[in-house]
Amino acid sequence: MALLTGWASFLVAVATIGCIYGLLTLGLNVHYGYTGLLNFGHVAFFAAGAYASAIVTMPPPSTVTNASYELWLNLPMPLGFPVSLAAAALVGGVLAFLIGLTSVRLGTHYLAIATFALAGVFSDVLVNEAWLTNGSFGMNSVPKPGRAGLTADEWQLAYLAFAALSLLVTYLVLERLVNAPFGRLLKGVRESEAAAKTLGKDTNAVKLKSFVIGGMIAGFAGGVYAHYLGSVVTAQFVPHVTFTVYAAMLLGGAASNTGAVVGAFLVVAFEESTRFITTLYNWIQSTLPDALSGVLPALFGPLPNNPSFIPSMRFVVIGVLFVLVIRYRPEGLFGDPAEIQALGEEED
Amino acid sequence: MSSNQSPADGNSGDAAASADLLEVDGVVKQFGGLVAVDGVSFGVEEASITGLIGPNGAGKSTLFNCITGVYDVDGGAVRLDGEEIQGLSPTKVARRGVGRTFQTPKTFRGMTVRENMAFAARHQTGERALGALLRPGTIREEEADVQARVDDTLEFLELDHLADDYASGLSGGQRKLLELGRVLMLDPEIIMLDEPVAGVNPSLTDDLLARLRELNDRGRTILFIEHDMDVVMENCDRVVVMHNGQTLASGPPDIVQDDERVVEAYLGGVDR
Numbered sequence: 120m121a122l123l124t125g126w127a128s129f130l131v132a133v134a135t136i137g138c139i140y141g142l143l144t145l146g147l148n149v150h151y152g153y154t155g156l157l158n159f160g161h162v163a164f165f166a167a168g169a170y171a172s173a174i175v176t177m178p179p180p181s182t183v184t185n186a187s188y189e190l191w192l193n194l195p196m197p198l199g200f201p202v203s204l205a206a207a208a209l210v211g212g213v214l215a216f217l218i219g220l221t222s223v224r225l226g227t228h229y230l231a232i233a234t235f236a237l238a239g240v241f242s243d244v245l246v247n248e249a250w251l252t253n254g255s256f257g258m259n260s261v262p263k264p265g266r267a268g269l270t271a272d273e274w275q276l277a278y279l280a281f282a283a284l285s286l287l288v289t290y291l292v293l294e295r296l297v298n299a300p301f302g303r304l305l306k307g308v309r310e311s312e313a314a315a316k317t318l319g320k321d322t323n324a325v326k327l328k329s330f331v332i333g334g335m336i337a338g339f340a341g342g343v344y345a346h347y348l349g350s351v352v353t354a355q356f357v358p359h360v361t362f363t364v365y366a367a368m369l370l371g372g373a374a375s376n377t378g379a380v381v382g383a384f385l386v387v388a389f390e391e392s393t394r395f396i397t398t399l400y401n402w403i404q405s406t407l408p409d410a411l412s413g414v415l416p417a418l419f420g421p422l423p424n425n426p427s428f429i430p431s432m433r434f435v436v437i438g439v440l441f442v443l444v445i446r447y448r449p450e451g452l453f454g455d456p457a458e459i460q461a462l463g464e465e466e467d
Numbered sequence: 468m469s470s471n472q473s474p475a476d477g478n479s480g481d482a483a484a485s486a487d488l489l490e491v492d493g494v495v496k497q498f499g500g501l502v503a504v505d506g507v508s509f510g511v512e513e514a515s516i517t518g519l520i521g522p523n524g525a526g527k528s529t530l531f532n533c534i535t536g537v538y539d540v541d542g543g544a545v546r547l548d549g550e551e552i553q554g555l556s557p558t559k560v561a562r563r564g565v566g567r568t569f570q571t572p573k574t575f576r577g578m579t580v581r582e583n584m585a586f587a588a589r590h591q592t593g594e595r596a597l598g599a600l601l602r603p604g605t606i607r608e609e610e611a612d613v614q615a616r617v618d619d620t621l622e623f624l625e626l627d628h629l630a631d632d633y634a635s636g637l638s639g640g641q642r643k644l645l646e647l648g649r650v651l652m653l654d655p656e657i658i659m660l661d662e663p664v665a666g667v668n669p670s671l672t673d674d675l676l677a678r679l680r681e682l683n684d685r686g687r688t689i690l691f692i693e694h695d696m697d698v699v700m701e702n703c704d705r706v707v708v709m710h711n712g713q714t715l716a717s718g719p720p721d722i723v724q725d726d727e728r729v730v731e732a733y734l735g736g737v738d739r
Contacts, residue, residue, distance in 0.1 A: 292600065299606055300585070300593030300613075303578070307586040310575035314646075317535060317569075318587040318653050319561035328596055374577075457633040458577040 131275050133391050138282035139344050140383040144367045146336030152374035154329040155309030157231035160238025161364055164334040166356035167214040168207035168341025173258035173351040176203050183260050188253040200264040204342040211338015212331045219330035245353045257352030261345050293376050305329055366437050370444050372454025393432040488513040488688050489657050495542035496533050503529040505712035516689045518699035521709035527692045531661055535567050536560040566655030570662050572642035576635035583634050584617040587652035624648050640667035660691035676702055
């Protein structure tokens with residue numbers, strides 16, 4: 120018996136991806152929202168976590184087609200699952216530490232360029248170091264924990280519950296962190312590094328900590344993602360992920376954890392909605408009286424019938440959303456305008 | 468470059484020199500070919516108010532930056548309680564007990580006045596990520612302490628009615644008070660203020676100066692840069708005059724005021 124049909128199945132999938140993007144956005148919000156670090160390489164931490172999970176749980180290469188990886192642990196499910204997620208968070212954190220160590224002293228857009236470039240380098244490493252990552256074929260046999268004892272639909276629901284719980288716990292931990300003096304420390308460094316230094320705070324250490332915490336969360340999100348899809352491929356980890364997460368954070372409101380989660384769900388929903396563009400077009404066309412049937416084709420032309428149309432529209436949708444937020448509500452849905460008005464500005 | 472190794476430059480050559488909390492000893496700072504600070508020496512006595520004056524470009528703010536570790540000095544020494552602090556990072560200088568403000572206040576604009584103040588408190592367990600997560604009891608106690616000090620300090624500065632406002636909404640004068648408040652929360656051995664009353668409206672200026680004198684009465688050591696001669700003469704125990712990167716004169720205000728070189732530096736070589 121199919122538990123989930125059509126719509127329900129689609130919504131469960133969107134919600135699960137929403138949870139994963141919620142985690143990513145919470146991580147980036149620690150960097151940008153609370154500490155003012157313009158991290159444009161967020162996808163690298165996500166990828167690092169996903170690959171870490173894949174490497175510790177993939178079966179031996181001899182059992183997989185097109186396998187060229189030489190490192191695997193084949194941890195048994197479900198007990199290996201928490202270990203795998205811990206490894207994902209750890210590797211995300213370590214990568215953030217290494218990138219942070221070299222770049223965190225840079226201010227504002229210099230950091231943006233450095234992180235963007237380092238994420239590009241990291242992506243090239245993933246493609247080329249096939250002994251570790253199986254190159255562009257990707258790791259396609261990442262086990263789905265608990266899948267054996269459940270039907271496909273039950274597993275979808277169970278995994279959504281797990282993803283939602285992960286998001287909730289991460290949210291609560293972060294709320295506690297940012298409402299403690301630690302959050303005040305991050306914000307002070309965001310507002311004026313010079314002042315924070317003259318008040319005896321080690322700003323570089325603070326920024327590095329912030330970087331590692333956000334990187335760990337993104338790495339963890341990567342682990343959750345890997346075990347959800349069951350496959351980790353380099354093509355999934357493109358800069359578009361970083362920009363989507365930025366859109367989610369700005370839509371929800373920087374420096375608000377609630378905003379980060381809500382923004383992530385909204386942006387994922389918007390992105391997924393693009394797949395209904397053709398349906399919507401055809402529906403409108405079919406309901407219009409004959410006299411007006413030429414209007415839509417005249418305005419938009421016939422919709423292109425090629426497979427890259429829908430994915431391309433995602434960029435457009437995110438772009439439009441971005442422009443609307445910046446223009447009409449720069450503080451986002453849950454952001455505090457007084458708090459973030461000077462975010463990202465250079466110090467005077 | 469460091470030709471000014473001897474502290475015996477006539478300004479601080481008396482027995483009181485050993486009691487100086489802060490000693491600036493032949494400090495040199497160059498930017499390329501420009502010598503911004505050229506062998507400045509003076510001392511700041513404990514529990515005194517010392518004014519640092521001089522025309523624009525005399526090197527006062529540069530000297531502040533040299534003392535607080537923002538700039539590396541090219542020669543000479545800065546001593547706090549007899550220990551050399553030149554070459555330390557601004558963070559370390561602050562932790563040693565030097566608190567400062569900036570000519571243009573650097574408040575945390577996206578934070579409330581209360582948050583600005585509490586930020587500066589030292590030794591907070593909750594500033595460590597693990598401490599923040601795992602030791603809620605300790606943090607609650609410390610935070611109660613910090614907030615009590617914030618309340619006291621804000622009341623002292625008469626900023627208590629603005630405690631929950633964002634710093635971005637404060638006037639220029641209020642920002643200077645807030646910066647002073649933050650420094651007080653740091654609880655340093657010496658308070659260094661860069662033009663604390665410049666651009667502040669006159670009534671607030673008097674308030675601010677009264678606050679400074681009261682702090683001094685409570686035993687605080689204060690060194691401040693100021694342009695307004697009257698302010699300096701009325702409020703300082705000792706005045707140091709800088710000109711072209713050098714110490715022109717130093718001593719009690721009434722003596723410095725009558726120093727010919729000082730008059731010349733300020734009035735541009737009027738023959739008398």
